[in-house]
Amino acid sequence: MKGGDNTFFSSVVPEMSISGGNLHAGDDVMNDVVDLTMTGHDRRYAGFFPYVRSWRYRNRSQYRPTRRAFLLQIQDHQREKNTRSGCKSSFWASYFSYFCGPRWRGQPPFGFPMMTGPKLFFQTFVRKHPVLAICVWLFLFVCETAIVTLYIVQTTRSGKVTWIEYGMHDFDWYATVQTILSIVLLSQLLVAYNVGPVTITIVLVTSGYRIITYFVALVSGMGWVSRLYVPLFLRCWPMRQYFLFVLDSLATLTPRNHRLDVIRFAAGPLSFFVALLFTFGCIFHMHQVFRGYHLEIDLAIYWMVVTISTVGYGDIIPQGLDGHFLAIVIICVFLAMMSSLIMLVISTAQILREFPRYTGRRNHFFVYGHVSREDAVSILEEVLALYPMKTVCFCYTAFSPDVLAIGRHPRYRLRSKFLQVKFLDRVMLERLRISESSAIIILPGKDAVSKTVDADIMLWSTVFQRRAPHVPQYLRLRFAFHARLLRGRGMFMIDQNNKFIMSAALLLPGVVPFLVNLVRISSASGTSPPNLWDESEKDNWKSLYEYSRRNIFATCPVPWFFVHLTISRVVRLMKLHDVLVVGVEEGSRKVMRLDFEYALEQGDTLLVIHERGRVNLLEVLKRLEPGGSGAVTSFGASTVNNDAFVDSQPNWGSFTMSGQDLFELETDEKSAGMNDNKLYYPFNRSFDLMDEEAAKASPGKGGGTPPWLSNGVGGKRGVPSPALQGLLVRDSSMLELRRQLLEEAFVDKHPRGVSLKELPLGGSASVLRELLSCRRAAISEKHDTTMDSIERLEQQINDILTHVASEYINGVGKEDIMENFLFIDQVTSFKKPAFSSLYEKYLDEDVSRNELSEMMHSIHSIYTQSRLTLLTSRKLSKEFLHWWKQTFGYPLRYIRGLSTSESHLEYAIWQSGGISKLRGILLYCSQLGAWDFSDIPLITVGNNVCTILEASACHPSREPVEEETEPINLPEQNMVLELKSFVSCISVSPYHTDPEWRRRGEKQFQDSLAFMMGRCFSPNMLQTIFIHAHHDQRIIHFFAMVLQQQGKMDHYDVAPWLSYGRKFGTAFQLCGNQLLHFQTFGDAFSFLLSRRSWVAIGVFRLFPASEGLPGLPRYFITNPPLRMPLRPDDVIYALSALFNTPNMADGQKQQ
Structure with a gap:
């Protein structure tokens, strides 16, 4: 080659x-x-051990279970399952061993009880024989309907009745027919495993009571016993159950369901409401009848409707004190359920509204390849959240038992299919109805070696392409070898690129939960407390993290009033309403980009992030529309007009800005030092950057002027060198900055007891100079509404001086x-x-x-x-x-x-x-x-x-000296672990006392602390991006943009690491608040937007010390509002919006 x-x-x-x-x-x-x-180097490094500790021999308290114990449990169960229970080898022994053998109920591998015995037999019967199953459901439904109908007809007779003398005479035809039907309906005990416990209890009680009273009267000669009252109105609940089973069986019988889907989704909640109303109506009817007040059953149901709707005409009044108490109970029950019933009616109306124009659907996502239990559940949950009307069909040569058990879980029973297919030939693809699927997701096989890397996926994609050329494909490749050959056939997710996410997570651990939570929204719910963004709630990490998980992607076409505006201005305007713009797709080239100098055109599409359920993107655009109500109204407390913020356009009007946008104002000078990215690096200190005394030698210590400064240019002392000129310019600017600080009345002249005249400002001089310029620009605007922002700037300047003084007092010097x-x-x-x-x-x-x-x-x-x-x-x-x-x-x-x-x-x-x-x-x-x-x-x-x-x-290696007034801070470091599956993660013990979060942190990986801290990552974490990409393909383009993988998604090339001048990396950047001391997230957002061309996307915040977590763990807050207060130890994450420019951290040229 x-x-x-x-x-x-x-x-x-x-x-x-x-x-x-x-x-x-x-x-x-x-x-x-x-x-x-x-050989011979086993003792070479023995002297470097700082301590002696063995991990091979642990006591029971230090024992850490691994997945090997889990695999051994499964192997033990398989051996136990394949052995006979000590019975003789006969037909009956095998039969009872199947139905009464060992079960997995006491073992935790699957997370829910497994179905065995009669229940498993019944599920197999329903799936393999749907026609026979629907006949059984129809027979039971007709019998239950006959019993309820006989009860209603029996109540229409006139005359006084009691509980003992309810029938007209002994052994009347009502009692006889009801007894016969009760005996027949006892056959449903064979399918009792498939119905709820309440339903089967109603069947046993009512049928047993009717049969016992009839046969006791027949055998003992006491005919009056057959006239006892039996509450057969309760059989409406089994009738409802079998009605739903009929619809489910019809759906199983009909692969392409069309309008039956709408009926199925509306039948459940609607039948529940009708059955509940009928039950309470019959209870009220029998109570009034037994008290001697004649009342028809239809009037009783009418009274129920009038009462629960809080109308109450008063034409029907409950009789007796117990009747009044019963009415109070009914009213309380339905008032407690009123909100649910209203939502039930609204949702049912929305579903039925779609019925006339519903013409069917592509009924499933087709997933081919090896899936684990975690992969299948995550795909199903995202489909349930984004596509309530679709199902998922998993297909592969073999599935593990825990994966097949998902198909029998009550939540996924009707929404998933697991088909084992040995060969993908023409007949099999026609039976699978590939051409009718909504999308095809192809995952890698189970056993892959290096010689067959991605060859199986390429072959499967080709087979599906021939039979279903118009169905979109989504492929997960291990490496990008075949991506070029499959170009144009689908969209890809390459596991090899995920290693770049892990490397970036060493410095930006919050990238992992940020990206994963955006494509896993199924479990994100709830609302934020009203005071979440107050100063007192800065440590409410549970609510802040739940808010982050509710942030989702959304897209919208560029409205007419955004055309010809730059992206930077649109980002600022949308952020005023808690909507974060993270990308723009060009309408002409269909390319995702984030370039502040790019002017939006008609046909472009905005990709934004906003909180699910609270922020409505349509309402935000209506507020921003010129002439609309609340146009560009900020959520902040103070606003200021700035006509220069937006280009003058017809019908645009004047815009109001939030007080956090003072950094957008024109300043009298621009600080060159602000271009030094080391100032934003969160782990640097003021003395690590540009110490003003670093270039000066102390006379008391025998130093002098360095020869490279005194010799001048070419050894001539009369000509100053460029380095000396730069030093003189820096000294003069430093003196000017001190003079400005001393002249300002708000500046603390003695921070921490150190005189400002003697305090070395170090690298903080550039940011102090910038803040002073912004303050002067804000004062020159002469708006009363800017006072709050000016006060924050003054507080920020004093906080920076206090921080520098603390470093000076503690003797912190310049380090490597x-x-x-x-x-x-x-x-x-x-x-x-x-x-x-x-x-x-x-x-x-x-x-x-x-x-x-x-x-x-x-x-x-x-x-x-x-x-x-x-x-x-x-x-x-x-x-x-x-x-x-x-x-x-x-x-x-x-x-x-x-x-x-x-x-x-x-x-x-x-x-x-x-x-x-x-x-x-x-x-x-x-x-x-x-x-x-x-x-x-x-x-x-x-x-x-x-x-x-x-x-x-x-055991820290350095003890604090006597002069230090603050304790030594632990080094903030991160460890990232690559995993095969996201169910395995680093063990982090949650010491917090909240029982719900403790359970979730230990049992569920998505909410676990290790994931929140960004300490583990696996390729299938982002596998659900296929479901979201099918909903909107711009999402996967955004991932390629921020990871800078656009050029690597189409073909594989080994030249990148052989090219010396080519740079790769990530669009993610970080900014520490340790040296900048921003008061609110809006200040940091506006500062980074105007000074660095960065879009701040969130904050990585430390867990409270009260949680007792080891080290310095953090959690990520996605898209916080502008008014959120910041802490000095916060780290702000941002996206670089510099087009075709390398994102270098400190601007230094590599050697």
């Missing part, structure tokens, strides 16, 4: 063998290479700003294929190097002063290490070892600078094909790393 640009293989040179220890062969690249797998990251590549070699080709070898090596380089590019796009340590069992060539240093500026700390070895793990952490200097740890697997033992090795290594982190937090 020739031509490195057109082939997957690069010109790989032979790998160089790596000797043990640090290699000093005249090459500085090899100085950081260590091979711990060679290098960020260290540790990548642990868990590559196992237990399940090697029998025959491994040279193609597979090079494929595996090149893919791993490509992923490694692009993950580092993702980190560099956020912060370039980063260095990586790699612990892996792979071999890396010397040429690759040279390329790494040339690309990233620092050599790769390459340690060849095993992550499962605790000593190798300790040594890798020590080589990275120790726990205190590690910013992030990524545990992943670059192995193609199936992983050995699934997630168990990675989870084990993750638990070991967590133990090291906890031990380091308990």
Whole structure:
């Protein structure tokens, strides 16, 4: 194969063998290479252990169960299921073993009870014989209707009746027919497993009571017993149950249901209301009749309708004190249900309104491929939320028992099908009705090796394309090898790109819950408390996180009054109403972009994020429309007019702005220092940036002027050097800033007791200069409504000075700003294929190097002063290490070892600078094909790393000195673990006292604390994006845009990591509030929008200390309102809106 640009293989040179220890062969690249797998190095790193602790031998309190125990439970059950229960090998033994054998009710693998015995037999009968099942339901429905009809006819007789003398004479034909029907209807006990407990209780009580009284009267000669009253009106509930079963069986019998779907969805709630009304009406009727007041049953139901509707004409009055009490009970019950009944009527009316023009639907999503229980449930839940009228058909060669059990779950019984198909031939595709499906989702197979990577998906896609060319396809690929061949056939999600999300999560952990929650909205519900955004509710993390989960995607065409406006202005206007614009799709090219200089055109589409259920996008656009009610009315307390904010257009009018938009005003000067991205990095301090005294040598310490400043240009002392000129300009600007601060009356002249004249401002000088300019611009506007914003600016300036003074008092000096990251590549070699080709070898090596380089590019796009340590069992060539240093500026700390070895793990952490200097740890697997033992090795290594982190937090390496007045802050670091399935996650014990959140945090992964903190990620977390992309394809285009994967979705290219000048990364950026001290989210939003061209999307906030969580865990708040107060330790996440510009963290040019 020739031509490195057109082939997957690069010109790989032979790998160089790596000797043990640090290699000093005249090459500085090899100085950081260590091979711990060679013989004789087991004691080399023993002296670097900061403490001695073994994880092999734990007591019971330290035991951590893994998925291996779960797999053993399933294997034990399979063995138990296949063995006989000690009975003789006979027909009856096998029969009773099937119906009374071991069950899974006491075991927790599935999350709900399994159906076995008669219930399983009945479900099989209903599914395999739908015609016979509908005949059974119709027979039972007719019998129940006959009993209720006989009861109504019997009540029409005139005369006085009592409970004992209800019949006209002994053994009348009413009693005889009712007894016969009761005996016949006892046959429904065979299907009692499928009905509710209330229904079967009603059947047993009424039928048994009728049969016993009749036969007692017949045998004992006491004929009067047959005349006893039997409340057969309760049989309306079994009648309703079998009516619904008839509709369900008809739906099963008819694959393409058309209007029957509307009837099915309306029948449930409507029949419940009718049965409840009839039951209470009969109770009131019998009470009045037994008291001697003659009342027809139709009048009793009329009284019920009038009473529960709170009309009360008074023509029918309950008799007696007990009658009044019964009326009070009925009124209380229906008043408590009034809101539900109103919603019931409204929803039923909406469904029935669609009936005349409902012409059918493509009735299902077709999912082909291997799915786990978690995948199937997540897909079903999103379909239920977005498409209430659609079903899901899962199809594959085989399913596990827990997946098949989903089809028998009451929630998914009528909404899912699981079909086992061995061959996808023409006859099978016609039987599956692929052409009538709404969409086809193709997932990878279960057992895949490196030689068949994505070949199965490509083959399946081709087969479906031939039989259903017009049905959209959504493919999940492991790698992007075949994406170019399948171009134009569907939309893709590539697991390889998800590793870039994990690498970005080392610095932006909130990216994981932000992206995943946007495509998993099925469980997001509820409303926010009215005072959620007050100062007192800043630590109400449960309500804040639930608010984040209610934020969803929405799209709308660009309205006429937004045409020719730039995106930056539209973002600001929409954010005033809590609607966040995150992208625009060009109508001409169908390209998603976020460029502030782009002017909107007619036909473009806005992609926004807003809170589900509270913010109506249509109402927001009506408010923004010129001349409309409440046009551009801010939710803030203060507003200010600014005609320069919007271009003058006909019928546009004047816009009002919120007080948070003062940074949009024109200032008298622009600070060049604000372009330094290190100021926004949340882990930097003021002294780490631009200390004004750093370039001056202290005379008391023997320093002098550096020679590079005193020699001038070319050694001539008369000509000042450019560095000296820049230093003089900076000194003069610093003196001018001090003078301005001292002249302002609101400025604290002695923050923390330190005189402002002596306080070194450091890197905070640029932001102070910017805030002073904004304050002067706001005062020059001379609007009374800006007073609140001016007060916030003054408070922000004083907070920054106090923070700098605290650092000065505590003796915090300039330290190394290098960020260290540790990548642990868990590559196992237990399940090697029998025959491994040279193609597979090079494929595996090149893919791993490509992923490694692009993950580092993702980190560099956020912060370039980063260095990586790699612990892996792979071999890396010397040429690759040279390329790494040339690309990233620092050599790769390459340690060849095993992550499962605790000593190798300790040594890798020590080589990275120790726990205190590690910013992030990524545990992943670059192995193609199936992983050995699934997630168990990675989870084990993750638990070991967590133990090291906890031990380091308990025993800090540095004790505070006497002069320090504040405790030493723990290093804020994140660990991301790659998982095969999202059901497995890092164990985080929720110590909070809320029982509901404790249960959810321990049992449900979506709400677990590890997911909220961004500490684990798996490819199937984002698998539900296919359901949302079918609803609106712009969503998946947004993901490609923010992850900067537009050029990689169509074809695979190994040239990116071979190109020295090309940069990759992510559009996500972060801004710490530690040095900026914004008071509200609106201040930060406006500042980043006008100064950095960033769109702030949320806040990553620390958990309250009262929760007792170890380390410094955080949770993400998506799209908060402008009025939300900020804390100094908050981290603001944003999207960069700079078009075709690299998102570099500190603006420094790489070497």
